Amino acid sequence: MRYLLPVRARGFLSKRMLSDDDIRRALTRIAHEVVERNQGAESLVFVGIHTRGVFLAQRLADRVEEFEQVRVPVGALDIGLYRDDIAAGPRPHLHPTDIPTDVNGKRLVIVDDVLYTGRTIRAALDAITDLGRPQVIQLAVLVDRGHRELPIRADYVGKNIPTSRAQQVSVRLIEVDGADEVTLVGEGRYDNS
Amino acid sequence: MTTRSDVRPASATEVLPSSLPPRRHVLDLDDYSIEEIELVMQTTDAMGEVLRRSIRKVPTLQGKTVVTLFYEPSTRTRVSFEQAGKVLSADVINLSIASSSVEKGESLLNTARTLEATQADVIIIRHGASGAPNFLARCIEGSVINAGDGAHAHPTQALLDLYTLRQRLGSIEGAKVAIVGDVLHSRVARSNLWGLAAAGAQVVLCGPPTLLPMDWLRDQHLQGRLASISVTTSINDALDGADAVMTLRLQKERQQDGLIPSLREYARSYQINADRLKLAKTGAPVMHPGPMNEGVEISSEVAHGAASVIEAQVANGVAVRMAVLYLLATGRGEE
Numbered sequence: 001m002r003y004l005l006p007v008r009a010r011g012f013l014s015k016r017m018l019s020d021d022d023i024r025r026a027l028t029r030i031a032h033e034v035v036e037r038n039q040g041a042e043s044l045v046f047v048g049i050h051t052r053g054v055f056l057a058q059r060l061a062d063r064v065e066e067f068e069q070v071r072v073p074v075g076a077l078d079i080g081l082y083r084d085d086i087a088a089g090p091r092p093h094l095h096p097t098d099i100p101t102d103v104n105g106k107r108l109v110i111v112d113d114v115l116y117t118g119r120t121i122r123a124a125l126d127a128i129t130d131l132g133r134p135q136v137i138q139l140a141v142l143v144d145r146g147h148r149e150l151p152i153r154a155d156y157v158g159k160n161i162p163t164s165r166a167q168q169v170s171v172r173l174i175e176v177d178g179a180d181e182v183t184l185v186g187e188g189r190y191d192n193s
Numbered sequence: 194m195t196t197r198s199d200v201r202p203a204s205a206t207e208v209l210p211s212s213l214p215p216r217r218h219v220l221d222l223d224d225y226s227i228e229e230i231e232l233v234m235q236t237t238d239a240m241g242e243v244l245r246r247s248i249r250k251v252p253t254l255q256g257k258t259v260v261t262l263f264y265e266p267s268t269r270t271r272v273s274f275e276q277a278g279k280v281l282s283a284d285v286i287n288l289s290i291a292s293s294s295v296e297k298g299e300s301l302l303n304t305a306r307t308l309e310a311t312q313a314d315v316i317i318i319r320h321g322a323s324g325a326p327n328f329l330a331r332c333i334e335g336s337v338i339n340a341g342d343g344a345h346a347h348p349t350q351a352l353l354d355l356y357t358l359r360q361r362l363g364s365i366e367g368a369k370v371a372i373v374g375d376v377l378h379s380r381v382a383r384s385n386l387w388g389l390a391a392a393g394a395q396v397v398l399c400g401p402p403t404l405l406p407m408d409w410l411r412d413q414h415l416q417g418r419l420a421s422i423s424v425t426t427s428i429n430d431a432l433d434g435a436d437a438v439m440t441l442r443l444q445k446e447r448q449q450d451g452l453i454p455s456l457r458e459y460a461r462s463y464q465i466n467a468d469r470l471k472l473a474k475t476g477a478p479v480m481h482p483g484p485m486n487e488g489v490e491i492s493s494e495v496a497h498g499a500a501s502v503i504e505a506q507v508a509n510g511v512a513v514r515m516a517v518l519y520l521l522a523t524g525r526g527e528e
Contacts, residue, residue: 078239081239081243081251081252081253081281081519082252082253083253086253086254086522086523087522087523090211091210091211091215091523092210093208093209093210093232093235094235094236094239094240094519095207095235095238095239096238096239096241097239097242097243098242126252130246130248130250130251131246
């Protein structure tokens with residue numbers, strides 16, 4: 001039994017990668033980058049992926065409103081109906097997709113908390129295609145943890161965090177979790193210490 | 194499309210599907226917990242959004258085969274299951290079987306074996322014999338959905354009734370729901386009893402004494418089930434202060450045994466009409482599972498009036514059945 005203890009303890013190691021201030025600064029920077037690259041905020045639409053992506057999208061819209069005086073419409077996208085692992089995968093809660101504006105011809109930015117295999121974004125692209133034909137679709141994520149399984153990349157990244165597949169990236173946001181922080185959980189080396 | 198600036202993210206009261214065991218069959222609502230019913234309701238919300246799109250198609254059940262196997266006539270149930278399957282991109286096969294003189298158990302088993310060979314993922318069955326879907330569920334590998342069996346159960350109708358009530362009343366908990374009519378022969382009423390009881394409604398069953406399932410209900414009460422269900426033969430008591438009224442089709446084909454004196458007599462005593470409806474709360478929705486005998490259990494004035502939610506029931510039928518199909522298909526890999 002005493003040999004088991006260190007192993008289990010190692011599994012619960014966690015390290016904070018982003019503080020609330022880090023998250024705030026990253027979102028402010030992304031908001032500026034989005035407006036700069038799209039030459040204004042007029043035809044933008046932020047579409048957050050349920051659940052935490054929606055809150056991040058709203059924060060981005062708040063930032064843009066502060067310095068551009070334009071309120072970018074924020075939509076909520078549920079990709080549950082577009083997953084490629086319906087039978088075998090986890091059983092996520094299905095939410096209604098709610099995009100408050102016509103997406104045709106818009107410059108649409110998908111917002112999510114963590115970019116990992118890319119399969120969620122693949123499903124999101126299918127879901128958006130069913131709703132219309134935006135002029136441009138871009139991707140903003142708070143954390144890119146690598147290990148892509150599809151040819152997908154983010155246009156705006158809050159922080160690149162190198163991880164092993166055994167680790168978990170936990171994003172907590174005030175709106176749902178009571179605090180803002182990103183932690184890395186699980187075994188592996190911690191390079192940023 | 195209107196433009197709003199913001200949307201509300203997920204509600205805090207959502208049910209996590211992973212907290213519930215995966216379900217293989219939908220045979221009745223008597224094995225549904227309040228959480229599982231709520232999960233179906235919340236999933237139906239998401240399906241309703243898909244049905245409001247200009248292109249009503251999502252790829253969710255691509256490559257799945259759904260078979261409808263109807264031994265009894267039906268229009269809305271069958272069509273709404275077919276549409277639900279097609280919106281979710283499943284391959285839907287309609288097997289139409291005219292009622293035959295072949296002994297029921299044997300023919301059903303043979304059909305089930307044939308279906309096994311076609312590797313149907315979901316079989317939706319309607320049958321005149323109570324318990325036929327349960328029998329089928331024991332014989333085959335795939336999922337079985339009961340689309341009505343004898344006087345036993347019709348779970349998806351009850352789920353869409355619950356969803357319609359939830360839409361109109363906000364919450365079903367504590368609501369007084371009057372179920373009026375031929376309760377004895379009604380599989381819709383029976384499934385609704387389980388669902389409404391689980392959801393915490395106060396249900397009053399009302400009808401002539403010969404059309405109330407007194408023995409069955411006494412058995413359930415003795416087992417400590419359906420305690421919130423009461424019975425009355427007085428239509429005025431049933432409707433008094435009701436939050437919602439559910440009328441049932443008088444099953445004329447089953448009235449040969451002299452259970453009621455005449456249709457006119459029945460209509461005089463138990464028809465839901467505008468005068469009687471004044472006893473219920475203002476704006477109380479009136480429901481009917483269809484097909485209606487207008488002028489018998491419900492007056493035309495009420496059936497097509499402001500209180501009627503009968504069309505909403507039909508519209509919700511597709512979304513509810515999409516939710517049921519989706520929930521059967523997800524998480525099967527965990528078994």
